Amino acid sequence: xxxxxxxxxxxxxxxxxxxxxxxxxxxxxxxxxxxxxxxxxxxxxxxxxxxxxxxxxxxxxxxxxxxxxxxxxxxxxxxxxxxxxxxxxxxxxxxxxxxxxxxxxxxxxxxxxxxxxxxxxxxxxxxxxxxxxxxxxxxxxxxxxxxxxxxxxxxxxxxxxxxxxxxxxxxxxxxxxxxxxxxxxxxxxxxxxxxxxxxxxxxxxxxxxxxxxxxxxxxxxxxxxxxxxxxxxxxxxxxxxxxxxxxxxxxxxxxxxxxxxxxxxxxxxxxxxxxxxxxxxxxxxxxxxxxxxxxxxxxxxxxxxxxxxxxxxxxxxxxxxxxxxxxxxxxxxxxxxxxxxxxxxxxxxxxxxxxxxxxxxxxxxxxxxxxxxxxxxxxxxxxxxxxxxxxxxxxxxxxxxxxxxxxxxxxxxxxxxxxxxxxxxxxxxxxxxxxxxxxxxxxxxxxxxxxxxxxxxxxxxxxxxxxxxxxxx
Amino acid sequence: xxxxxxxxxxxxxxxxxxxxxxxxxxxxxxxxxxxxxxxxxxxxxxxxxxxxxxxxxxxxxxxxxxxxxxxxxxxxxxxxxxxxxxxxxxxxxxxxxxxxxxxxxxxxxxxxxxxxxxxxxxxxxxxxxxxxxxxxxxxxxxxxxxxxxxxxxxxxxxxxxxxxxxxxxxxxxxxxxxxxxxxxxxxxxxxxxxxxxxxxxxxxxxxxxxxxxxxxxxxxxxxxxxxxxxxxxxxxxxxxxxxx
Numbered sequence: 001x002x003x004x005x006x007x008x009x010x011x012x013x014x015x016x017x018x019x020x021x022x023x024x025x026x027x028x029x030x031x032x033x034x035x036x037x038x039x040x041x042x043x044x045x046x047x048x049x050x051x052x053x054x055x056x057x058x059x060x061x062x063x064x065x066x067x068x069x070x071x072x073x074x075x076x077x078x079x080x081x082x083x084x085x086x087x088x089x090x091x092x093x094x095x096x097x098x099x100x101x102x103x104x105x106x107x108x109x110x111x112x113x114x115x116x117x118x119x120x121x122x123x124x125x126x127x128x129x130x131x132x133x134x135x136x137x138x139x140x141x142x143x144x145x146x147x148x149x150x151x152x153x154x155x156x157x158x159x160x161x162x163x164x165x166x167x168x169x170x171x172x173x174x175x176x177x178x179x180x181x182x183x184x185x186x187x188x189x190x191x192x193x194x195x196x197x198x199x200x201x202x203x204x205x206x207x208x209x210x211x212x213x214x215x216x217x218x219x220x221x222x223x224x225x226x227x228x229x230x231x232x233x234x235x236x237x238x239x240x241x242x243x244x245x246x247x248x249x250x251x252x253x254x255x256x257x258x259x260x261x262x263x264x265x266x267x268x269x270x271x272x273x274x275x276x277x278x279x280x281x282x283x284x285x286x287x288x289x290x291x292x293x294x295x296x297x298x299x300x301x302x303x304x305x306x307x308x309x310x311x312x313x314x315x316x317x318x319x320x321x322x323x324x325x326x327x328x329x330x331x332x333x334x335x336x337x338x339x340x341x342x343x344x345x346x347x348x349x350x351x352x353x354x355x356x357x358x359x360x361x362x363x364x365x366x367x368x369x370x371x372x373x374x375x376x377x378x379x380x381x382x383x384x385x386x387x388x389x390x391x392x393x394x395x396x397x398x399x400x401x402x403x404x405x406x407x408x409x410x411x412x413x414x415x416x417x418x419x420x421x422x423x424x425x426x427x428x429x430x431x432x433x434x435x436x437x438x439x440x441x442x443x444x445x446x447x448x449x450x451x452x453x454x455x456x457x458x459x460x461x462x463x464x465x466x467x468x469x470x471x472x473x
Numbered sequence: 474x475x476x477x478x479x480x481x482x483x484x485x486x487x488x489x490x491x492x493x494x495x496x497x498x499x500x501x502x503x504x505x506x507x508x509x510x511x512x513x514x515x516x517x518x519x520x521x522x523x524x525x526x527x528x529x530x531x532x533x534x535x536x537x538x539x540x541x542x543x544x545x546x547x548x549x550x551x552x553x554x555x556x557x558x559x560x561x562x563x564x565x566x567x568x569x570x571x572x573x574x575x576x577x578x579x580x581x582x583x584x585x586x587x588x589x590x591x592x593x594x595x596x597x598x599x600x601x602x603x604x605x606x607x608x609x610x611x612x613x614x615x616x617x618x619x620x621x622x623x624x625x626x627x628x629x630x631x632x633x634x635x636x637x638x639x640x641x642x643x644x645x646x647x648x649x650x651x652x653x654x655x656x657x658x659x660x661x662x663x664x665x666x667x668x669x670x671x672x673x674x675x676x677x678x679x680x681x682x683x684x685x686x687x688x689x690x691x692x693x694x695x696x697x698x699x700x701x702x703x704x705x706x707x708x709x710x711x712x713x714x715x716x717x
Contacts, residue, residue: 061632172639173639174632
């Protein structure tokens with residue numbers, strides 16, 4: 001016997017309108033009216049926004065579900081990439097959300113004037129990827145990323161808003177295909193979302209790719225958003241961005257097309273990987289499609305169509321976003337090879353090899369920091385540019401590891417070692433730092449231990465590599 | 474009200490003690506036991522004594538508790554002998570507690586049953602969607618707490634009448650939506666069967682409308698030794714070490 005739909009107590013309508021008072025807040029003008037909710041400005045010390053779901057027989061049944069979903073998720077999210085939840089009303093009596101209002105719409109403006117220059121695109125892309133990463137780190141998948149749902153703070157931090165369709169991996173999912181509700185926004189929705197898969201964080205990578213595509217070309221990847229463009233993403237390949245913009249670098253085309261792969265497993269696993277590649281184009285593998293300037297030919301189209309027939313999108317045992325991040329770590333290898341003995345170099349390599357084998361999706365940035373002292377020292381000895389020499393030394397050190405270019409990049413930065421290493425780790429969302437302990441205790445006493453300072457202040461795990469000394473005494 | 478919901482203790486005193494201590498730390502003021510207090514384990518008397526001492530205890534009848542007073546054959550090797558052995562240990566006060574426990578109770582927004590709110594005496598193992606729907610149809614309560622299967626799980630019926638299941642993370646509260654209805658299997662205190670040796674129980678916070686499944690490690694080696702010493706089936710002890 002099927003369960004009969006339950007009768008619910010009639011809800012009181014929310015008296016939220018311009019001029020009304022809610023708690024101690026005065027409701028301002030109506031800012032926006034969407035299909036499921038109304039947004040009002042609220043006058044308070046800080047700029048706030050009041051979100052009230054549309055309830056009743058004239059409005060979709062899913063609007064309360066979307067509202068409750070957003071409330072549950074915002075209650076659990078933290079950090080600068082999410083609007084602060086100031087207060088909320090009782091779900092049964094007076095549902096509302098009082099949220100921090102973030103005015104900046106840098107991304108939407110850039111999309112409106114797209115194509116944008118390469119530096120702007122990279123900057124926006126990296127900041128947007130960082131926000132998506134912050135969400136996935138907290139086990140939330142947005143599932144409706146589009147330029148209107150991305151706001152920006154005065155300091156440039158991107159903030160993702162509107163969690164009505166979002167999915168929290170550790171909460172029961174309230175959304176129901178039975179409502180026939182929207183699964184996302186037409187121009188940006190991932191193919192698996194059309195099959196009601198809501199548990200794959202790589203759906204957000206697809207939307208990220210669609211936004212990068214727009215920024216790069218001023219076009220949508222599958223043409224104007226309509227029913228046909230929805231279907232097209234299941235059976236066809238997107239037009240390569242270089243068809244619209246010939247001067248686009250191949251590496252950027254490769255990043256965008258990889259984000260827009262039909263199968264989630266063919267896309268980048270994490271948003272931080274996208275950010276890393278946008279920052280380090282040399283890591284992007286040079287493929288044939290990266291150079292393509294023509295729409296896909298008949299053979300490619302036929303192949304894409306044929307594979308779509310057998311394509312299955314499984315919502316079963318999906319990896320949680322946080323787990324996916326853990327299995328694709330970005331590892332920072334701090335190298336100071338000039339002061340490194342051969343056994344110590346080998347010990348560092350062993351540490352990297354262990355990580356590269358145990359986490360096959362890991363990728364590494366080898367970073368050498370040139371301090372002011374080192375710079376002076378090199379200059380005094382009349383040697384050439386320290387950057388190039390250090391890059392070459394690092395590459396030589398890494399050769400026995402046989403890691404492909406895509407998994408290892410080499411960087412030389414100038415500055416105070418501890419601050420530079422920590423700054424890089426924070427900026428590039430590094431998951432683990434491998435650093436050598438300074439060999440000479442006299443030197444360590446004089447200069448202080450870089451590894452100890454990094455270990456104490458790092459935003460992530462730190463492995464300090466040391467060669468055994470006790471057996472040599 | 475913060476209520477600790479225990480089920481399928483199966484005379485495992487160490488597991489029960491660990492769960493009760495944990496529940497008190499969580500601020501539980503009320504307790505419910507969804508049946509199968511006895512069978513398998515070697516500590517029926519101290520287990521029932523501890524249960525009787527718990528504040529605001531709601532007792533529900535389980536199939537092992539019922540079988541104690543019947544001569545029926547249970548399809549698990551060694552379990553009839555275990556129940557007969559248990560019967561010899563118990564005092565009238567323990568028998569009263571088990572014999573008078575109801576099959577199903579509804580209090581406020583919650584229903585409590587051992588196997589299902591639908592035909593509770595059939596002792597069905599609720600795994601299939603139609604069984605969950607039958608259980609939901611048998612009560613008006615928003616949430617029904619069950620045990621019997623020995624695996625913690627949250628089943629829920631969405632506002633659009635879709636039945637889903639959610640495997641809850643231990644220690645993380647699952648909010649109960651006003652738009653959904655729930656069947657929560659709280660798992661087993663004394664004989665967990667999901668490959669995890671830790672005891673399983675739930676805390677239901679009726680004000681916050683949240684359920685949290687907790688997994689509590691306990692000294693299962695001592696429990697296993699007691700089972701062997703009492704001459705009960707060695708398999709009952711082995712299962713504790715495997716969590717299966």
